[in-house]
Amino acid sequence: MKAIVKPTRELNGEINSLSSKNYTTRYLLAAALSEGTSTIYYPAHSEDSDAMRRCIQDLGAQMQEDHEKIVITGFGKLPSQVKELNVGNAGAVLRFLMSTAALCPEVTFVNTYPESLGKRPHDDLIHALEQMNIKVEHQNGKLPIKICGGNPKGGKIQVSGDVSSQFLSSLLFLTPLLEEDSEIEVLHDLKSKVVVGQTLDVLKQAGIQIETSDDLMFYKIPGNQKYLPQKYVVEGDYPGSAAILAAAAVTNSNVQMLRLMEDSKQGEKAAVDVLKQMGVSLTYNQSTLTIHGNHTLRAGEFDGDHFTDAVLALVAAAVFAEGSSRFYNVENLRYKECDRITDFCSELKKAGANVEERQSEIIVHGQPNGVEGGVEINAHYDHRVIMALTVVGLRSKKGLIIRDAQHVAKSYPQFFEHIQSLGAKVQLQED
Template structure:
């Protein structure tokens, strides 16, 4: 599918934020690892969360749902001994379930997206699992990956955190179920510490005890724990909403996004502060972010590691800011569905933006007058790239055509529907 994004002067209206993908997938996993039945209210519906649904069912969880909730009867530390699992293009789901798969005799994760997830490295988690007595057969750290487990051992474990925090989260979900106590030491650096905080939050909600150092680089995990079956309520999603807020910021707008908790632990909540720092008129009260955009923004400097999944949307807004905007500490963007630095910068330049890249930075020289557009650009099979390029298209002089726009469904299936409801001129056509 192609999205033809046409210049749009103004947006107005209110939308409900979609439910958080990150919390939904975590709640589904801890419900599957519990013995008993858990209830999740307002679960997200996206390709990623659907991948977790499908995979935990394949592993033996009983999943039932209606329009507003799902119930999951878990399998504890005894998943069904299946031979194959397909996570689609969901990297977090793959990494979380690689540790869970260590309880299976032999399980192969297939390579369904060789041009996207199939290119992403998982060596750091593979190394940690091997320290626990799990045999892993892999393709240079990439899919397909076969886990030969059955009896993983606790003890002292190291994991590198300088590519992704998902490797650490995966181990934190699994190690409480081991017979032995475990100690996890994070080597090098730890990216996206805020997201690790989300993992620790949901583990505590499920009755799991973990002692974490203040800098989140060391953990003590008692063994022989059991996940408790509980009720969970999924909060609104900041990463997806960031693109809606960016679109409102770069146009003349009066837009409200509802269900965005002010006290959320989602790191991407920082986009509210980023947009404020860029001079965007907005308020955040009663879980409603209200943007009264006037198309005027100013540049600044921002540590993107605090809001990883919203960096591209903020870069899109910065394309139209006065002066230069620098997003630093964002190297982990290179290891996502695509290289979200080089690939995204390439497409922005095609649209007429003045952007530079460094190994761990994106530097934007703003063009308040707008960009030319009028070209067809590549989404690189990446939902975040699609959303951010749409923001640029709205403010371009000739619009943009985005190829493979259907991949936005990975996290936000209703993205274009929501934008059009606010008045965006977007046409979707089949290839």
């Protein structure tokens, strides 16, 4: 599917924010690992969260869902013995379930997206699992991956945090269920610490006790714990909302977004602070966030590790700022659905943007008068790239055509519907 994005002067209206994908996937797993029945209100529907639904059902979770909630009876530490699991293109789901699969005798994660998830490395988690009496067969750290488990052991575990925090989160979900106490030491740096905070928040809600160092680099996890059945409420999603906010910021707009909590623990809430620093007016009224775009943005320097999944949308906004912006500490973007530094910058240049890349930085030389556009560009099968390029297209002079736009459904299936409802001139065309 192609998205034909035409220049749009203003966005106006109100939308109900997407439910958080990150919290939904974590609540689903916590509910599956409990031995009772949990209820999750307002769960997200996206390719990622649907992949988690599908896989935990394959592992033995029983599930009933209506328009408001999902009721899950978990399998605890005794999942069904399945031979294969298909996570689609959902990297976080794969990594979370690689540890959970160690409770089974043998599970193979198949490779159905060789040009996307199939290229992503998982060596750091594999090395950690091997310290836990788990044999892992893999292709140089990539899919297909076979987990030979059945009797995982706790103890002292080391895991690198250099590439992704998802490896640590995966271990934090498994280790409380093991007979032995565990200690997890994070080596090197830890990317996306705020997202680890979301994992710890969910585990605490599920009744799991974990002792954590202040810098989130060391963890003590008592063994023989049980996940308690709970009622969970999913809040609005800041990573997806960042693209809507960026689109409103670069146009003359008045947009209200519902269900975005001012006290949210989502790291991407920092997108609000970044846009404020860029001169955009954003205000909260309870759980409604209002943004007034005025077409004028200021450049700045921003540590992207605090809001990983909002970086591309904010880079798109910075394309139209006065001055040069620098987004640093973002090397982990290279290990996502695509290389979100090289691939995204390449597409921005095609659109007429003036950007540079470093190993862990994106530098944007703003063009307040807009970029030329008028080209067809590649989304690289990446939902964040699609949303960010849409922002650029709205402020371009000749619009943009985005190929493979259907992959936005990985995290935000209603993205185009929502932005069209605000007045964005976007047409969807089947290939």
